[in-house]
Amino acid sequence: MNLTVRDILSLGGLRDASIVAGNGGVNNIVDSISVLEVADSNISKWVLKNELYITSFYAIHTNIEKQKEVIKVLHKSGGCGLVLCHIDMWIKDIDKEIIELCNTIDFPLIVANSEVSYVEILNPIIEKLMKINIDNFQLLLSTQNKLIEQVANKEELEDIFNNISSMFEQEILFLDLDNNCIFSKNTDKNTIKTVEDYLRLNFNTINSECDKFNYCIKNIGQKKKVLYPIKTIGKFYGFVVVGYEEERFEHTLRKIENIAKICTLIYTKKSRIQELEEINIQDYIGDLITWNFRSEEVALKAGLDINWDIVNKTRLMIININSIQENLSSKGVKDIQNYAKKVLYPTLSQEVKYSNPNNLIGFRSDVVFILLHSNNDKIKDKDKASSLGQRILKICNNDFIGSVSIGISNHMEEVTEIPKAYKEATSAAIMGRNLFGENRVVKYNELGFFPLLKDLKFNEDIRVIIDYLLAPLIDYDKVNGTDLIETLKNLLDNNMNISTVAKDMYLHKNTVLYRKNKIIEILNDNPFEMPYTLNYLLALMINSL
Incomplete structure (x- = not known):
């Protein structure tokens, strides 16, 4: 007996x-049911063939062409029908073109009561499908009920994996996108390492x-394993790995497929929550x-809403x-950003929290932002x-x-001083890089007069003086392709020591002397010679800031 x-x-x-x-498709067989999250x-x-899909089309509720495109893809790929939910919330009226399309291709378009939830539609159909083929759907119903409860209670990922695994009689491993085992059952450490490698x-x-x-079977450590990817459109999350048993393979494969679907939902939800939290923190830092x-x-209050207590x-x-700042136009900047965000930032977060659990850390564009908690001792x-x-x-x-520059503000007394502290820390990082070089930690008070x-630099009278002092050398360098302005800077920085400047600039001493x-x-x-030396030191310094 088939469900239609x-x-x-x-x-x-x-x-x-x-x-x-689409009444012509009312006898289409329904083998499974799923929520359509992506409208693309x-x-x-x-x-999946013979799968019924539920959606509200919220992402494309105003785009009729996109709606038609999705329906055509569902039909062409073997989907058996589409249920539209929350019709009063998003799609007020179904466009005539959608009706005509579904009638033409005999693709059932069902409108649910606007007050009915996804769960009220999903569970009865899954229960019916289980009665038709208990082996195929026993795991799906049980895990879905647990999944709904655990996600609602915001339980840990490990607990969810543990409950999923408890319904699987043989060894099972869950691996992340870096091929690290994050949970296993009935598997020893040597086997885990062999699978990871x-x-x-x-x-x-x-x-x-x-x-x-959709899966593959490989000999790993002299034993056959079934490898099933956990993925969704455009994203890969890892693998489910189980032992291969030929006589139970079809039964095992159905279970793995259901487990992978559930894992995809878990990872997708976790990923979206994390993305939302990151956006909220970035917005809050901006504010x-x-x-x-x-x-x-x-x-x-806004901070407490995102678990950021900025008091004290x-x-x-x-x-x-x-x-990142130096390669904004480079094709490789995306790779640098991803590495900084996904690899470097988690390590920094761990160190910051280890220093004091009440410290706050956030990542915003090309900057890591840290608020340090007070020990009540300046x-x-x-x-x-x-x-x-x-x-x-x-x-x-x-x-x-790559390189970094770290700046630390002066002491803050009140949270309202955060904008001032941000300017101080930013000045310390940027000016410190210009003055002392990259990969340095600079405190704002160490800058002394330099911020002033x-x-x-932007004072019109000062610009006139700087141009008067430096323009002759700058113009000469442009015309003759020389480097006299840099030589002047090095000579002044090194107290006119010809040997030191020659070494720093990879020049012969006679060349430096000629340039001088x-x-x-x-x-x-x-x-x-003084007092002119002081004028040129100030001009070069201000011009470089």
Whole structure:
């Protein structure tokens, strides 16, 4: 006995539903049911034959062409029908073109009662399908009930895997996208390591084979294993791996398929929650540094809503990912951003929280933003900030091929001082990089007069003086392809020591001496004699800030 589209209209949440189009397909067989989350033509890769789909078309409720495209793909790929839910919320009226399309291809379009939930539609149909083929659907119903309960209770991923595995009699492993085992049952450590190493070594071959057949069977450690990918459109999450038993293979495969579906739902939900949390933190950081709040109370409440308690924070630390800022137009910047976000940032977060669980850390574009919790001792707070900055720098130097610049603000008394602290930390990171080089930890108070000098750079009178002092050398370098302005800077920085400058600039001492004399010849004054030296030091310094 097979379940048909006509039959499901008498079950649970579809009892008062109606077929508005595609009546010619009411005898289509229903083997399974699923929620359609993605409204895209790429769903053809995931559509199962004889599967009924439930959707609200919320993502494309105003796009009739997209709706038609999805229906065509579902029909062409073997889907047996489509149930539209929450019709009053998103799609107020079904367009005539949709009705005509479904009638033309005999694809059942069912409109559910707007007050009926997905679960009220899903569970009765799954129960009926189980009665028809208990072996195929026993696991799906049981795990789905547990999944709904566990996700609702926000239980840990390990607990969910444990409950799924308890319904599987043989060994089973769950691996993440890096081919690390995150949960296993009835499997020893040696077997786990053997499977991990095999997947890493043969990942491309396995992935290619799974793309063709949805799974593959491989000899791993002298035993056959079934490898089934956990994935959704455009995203790969890992593998489910179980032992191969020929006499029970079809039964096992059906179970793995259901487990993989459930894992995909879990990972997708977890991924979306994480993405939403990241966006909320990024938005909140943006509001903090501009103080986009009506009052301090509003700022504190907004922080608590995303589990950020900004009370009693003493300093602000900024980690600039220089490699991103310097390569914004480069094709490789995306790879740097992904590495910084997915590999470097988690390690930094662990270190920041280890220093003090109440510290706060967020990642925003090319900057890591850290609020350090107070120990109620200014000297101790300052020392701990410096120590943490050095440990972070060590992590970056060990784990990151690019460069970073770390800036630390002065002490904060109130949360309303966060915008000021952000400017201080940013100035310390950027100006510290210009003054002392990359991969340094710089505290704002170490900059001394330099922040004030930077402000002078945009003063019109100061610009006139700087141009008067430096323009002759800059113009000479442009015309003759020389490097006199850099030579002047190096000579002043090194107290006119010819040998040191020659070594730093990879030049012969006679060349440096020639350039020094040429500089004196071109300029109106001798920059190597006081008081002119001070003028040129200031001009070069302000110009570089």
